[in-house]
Amino acid sequence: MKTTLYVAERVRTLDAARPVAQALAVRGDKVLAVGSRAEVRAAAGPEAREVDLGAATLVPGLVDAHAHLAGLGLSLTTARLEGAASVQEVVRRLEAAPDTCFQGNWLLGKGWDQNAWPGQAFPGRAELDARFASTPVCLTRVDHHASWVNGEALRRAGITRETVDPEGGLIVRDAAGEPTGVLIDNAMDLVTAVLPEPTDAQRETRLRVALERCARVGLTGVHDAGMDRESFQTLRAWDEAGQLPLRVYAMAAGQGAQRHAYLEQGPHEGRLLTMRGVKLLADGALGSRGAALHEPYSDDAAQRGLLLLSPQELEARVRAFMARGFQVCIHAIGDRANTLVVEVLLQCAEETGTRGLRHRVEHAQILRREDIQRLGAAGLVASVQPTHATSDMGWAEARLGRERLAGAYAWRSLKDAGACLALGSDFPIENPDVLAGLYAARTRQDAAGQPEGGWWAHERLTAEEALEGFTVGPAWASFAEGRRGRLMPGMDADFVALSVDPVEGAARALLDARVLATVVAGVEVFRA
Structure with missing residues (x-):
C-alpha cells in the first residue's frame, strides 16, 4: 500500500x-x-x-451533519434567487435563466426570501404571470418549506379557490379566497406531484456538482437528511464502483411513499455510503411561519405553525423504523414540535429497546427550557446549524418575541444539558461553506461582526467545541467515533x-x- x-x-x-x-x-x-x-x-x-x-493546519475530516446533496445540486443548476432584494429582481433573474433551469418545460428556481424584501410580505402569482403567462414556474423558498408558483403552475396542479388545504399544509389566499401562488409545507406537494421527473442525466449531474462543491469547501463527509431512492441508488452504484468521492451517511426519506421501500430494504453499509438513519419532519420552518409553536406567532396572532404529521402518525412511523433498526432523525423547529419529538423519541425508544440507536433531533431550534434538559438528559443528538442563527437573527425576535428566544438556537444550553452536538449547515438552505459554520458557532455574528459581542452570546461555543461539532460530533452521531473524528x-x-x-x-x-x-x-x- x-x-x-x-x-x-x-x-x-x-x-x-x-x-x-x-x-x-x-x-x-x-x-x-x-x-x-x-x-x-x-x-x-x-x-x-x-x-x-x-x-497549513491539518484537522480531522470536516463533516456536515445535516445537509441535502440533491437539493444542493438542484440549487446549483436552477435559477439562483439567493440575495434577490425584491420581487422585481427575482423576475429579472428568471428572464436571464439558461436552459439548465428547466425540468421538462417547467422553469425552476430556488432561494427567494421575502424577509429580505421591502415590507417582508409573501409575493403573489401576478408578478410571475405578467412575464410567464404560459410557462409553468415553481420557485422554492430559501428554507424549502414554501413554494411560489405562477398561474399556469396552479392550473396544471388543479389548485383553485375550492381546493382544500391539505393536512399539514397551507394554500395562501387573498381576501377573495383566490390562491396567491404561495404554498406552505405539505401544500407544496400539490405542485410537485405534477412536476416532470428529472432525467437520469440531470440527477447524476446534480449529484456530481454537489459532491464537487462539498470537497472544495473542505467537507470529507455529509449526513444527507432525507435521501430519495433515486439518489440513493445512484450513490450506491458509484460507491460499489469506487467512484464516490466523499463519505455519505444517508437518512432514508421517511416522509413520503418511498418509506415503504426503505423499511423493506433496511439499513445499508457500503464503503463510503451508509444508510442507517431515517428522516421525518414534525413541522415546517420559522421563516414561512410553518414552525409549530405552543403559542401564536408574535407577528401573526392567527398562526401557530403546522404539524406535518399528526402525533399518532409520527409515533407510528417512528416505532416502525426503530423496530427495523433505523436511527430516527426528526426535523423539529418550533417549541411545540420539539416537545412532541422529544416525547415520541423517548417513549418509542423505551418501548422498542432502541435507546442505543442514538436518535436525533434535527435542528432543535426553538425549545422550552424543560425540553432542553429532557433532550440532554436522554443523550439524544442535537443536530444544529450555526449559520441558521446568524441568518435568522435579524427577524427571529419579531416572529417569536424576546421570551421564546431564550430557548432558541441554544447550542451551549443543549451541550451543557448533555446532548451530543452535531453541527451542519442544512445546505442548500445555507451555504455549504463549513468555515462559515465554524465562525458562526464561535461568534454568533454576521460577516460584518454584528451584533457586537454576538447574538445571545452566552450560547456561543468555544473554538475547539466548534471544531469538535464538525468532527467528533458527527462521527458519534453516525456510529463512527472509533474510526473518524x-x-x-x-x-x-x-x-x-x-x-x-x-x-x-x-x-x-x-x-x-x-x-x-x-x-x-x-x-x-x-x-x-
Whole structure:
C-alpha cells in the first residue's frame, strides 16, 4: 500500500493524549502515524511520498451533519434567487435563466426570501404571470418549506379557490379566497406531484456538482437528511464502483411513499455510503411561519405553525423504523414540535429497546427550557446549524418575541444539558461553506461582526467545541467515533488542510480562510 507523509505547521488531532503534532502519515486508507516530523518520517519509511503543506493546519475530516446533496445540486443548476432584494429582481433573474433551469418545460428556481424584501410580505402569482403567462414556474423558498408558483403552475396542479388545504399544509389566499401562488409545507406537494421527473442525466449531474462543491469547501463527509431512492441508488452504484468521492451517511426519506421501500430494504453499509438513519419532519420552518409553536406567532396572532404529521402518525412511523433498526432523525423547529419529538423519541425508544440507536433531533431550534434538559438528559443528538442563527437573527425576535428566544438556537444550553452536538449547515438552505459554520458557532455574528459581542452570546461555543461539532460530533452521531473524528493511528485517513488554525487563530480569520486540500480515505479529492 502506498504511504504518504503530510507535513504542516501543525496537525490538530483532537486526541487528548497528543492534541497538536507536526506531521501525519497515511498508508492506504488509514492514518499510519501522527507526531513530530522525525517520528512520522521514521514510521513512513524512505519510500513514502512527502507532501509539504507549509503553514497549513491539518484537522480531522470536516463533516456536515445535516445537509441535502440533491437539493444542493438542484440549487446549483436552477435559477439562483439567493440575495434577490425584491420581487422585481427575482423576475429579472428568471428572464436571464439558461436552459439548465428547466425540468421538462417547467422553469425552476430556488432561494427567494421575502424577509429580505421591502415590507417582508409573501409575493403573489401576478408578478410571475405578467412575464410567464404560459410557462409553468415553481420557485422554492430559501428554507424549502414554501413554494411560489405562477398561474399556469396552479392550473396544471388543479389548485383553485375550492381546493382544500391539505393536512399539514397551507394554500395562501387573498381576501377573495383566490390562491396567491404561495404554498406552505405539505401544500407544496400539490405542485410537485405534477412536476416532470428529472432525467437520469440531470440527477447524476446534480449529484456530481454537489459532491464537487462539498470537497472544495473542505467537507470529507455529509449526513444527507432525507435521501430519495433515486439518489440513493445512484450513490450506491458509484460507491460499489469506487467512484464516490466523499463519505455519505444517508437518512432514508421517511416522509413520503418511498418509506415503504426503505423499511423493506433496511439499513445499508457500503464503503463510503451508509444508510442507517431515517428522516421525518414534525413541522415546517420559522421563516414561512410553518414552525409549530405552543403559542401564536408574535407577528401573526392567527398562526401557530403546522404539524406535518399528526402525533399518532409520527409515533407510528417512528416505532416502525426503530423496530427495523433505523436511527430516527426528526426535523423539529418550533417549541411545540420539539416537545412532541422529544416525547415520541423517548417513549418509542423505551418501548422498542432502541435507546442505543442514538436518535436525533434535527435542528432543535426553538425549545422550552424543560425540553432542553429532557433532550440532554436522554443523550439524544442535537443536530444544529450555526449559520441558521446568524441568518435568522435579524427577524427571529419579531416572529417569536424576546421570551421564546431564550430557548432558541441554544447550542451551549443543549451541550451543557448533555446532548451530543452535531453541527451542519442544512445546505442548500445555507451555504455549504463549513468555515462559515465554524465562525458562526464561535461568534454568533454576521460577516460584518454584528451584533457586537454576538447574538445571545452566552450560547456561543468555544473554538475547539466548534471544531469538535464538525468532527467528533458527527462521527458519534453516525456510529463512527472509533474510526473518524480524530487523527490517530489506525483511524480513517480523512482530514482537511486549512490556511488558518480554526482553534488558536482569530475567529474573523475564518471568513477569508482557504481550504488547501481535502483527503478522504487517503485520497486527495480536492487540492487548491
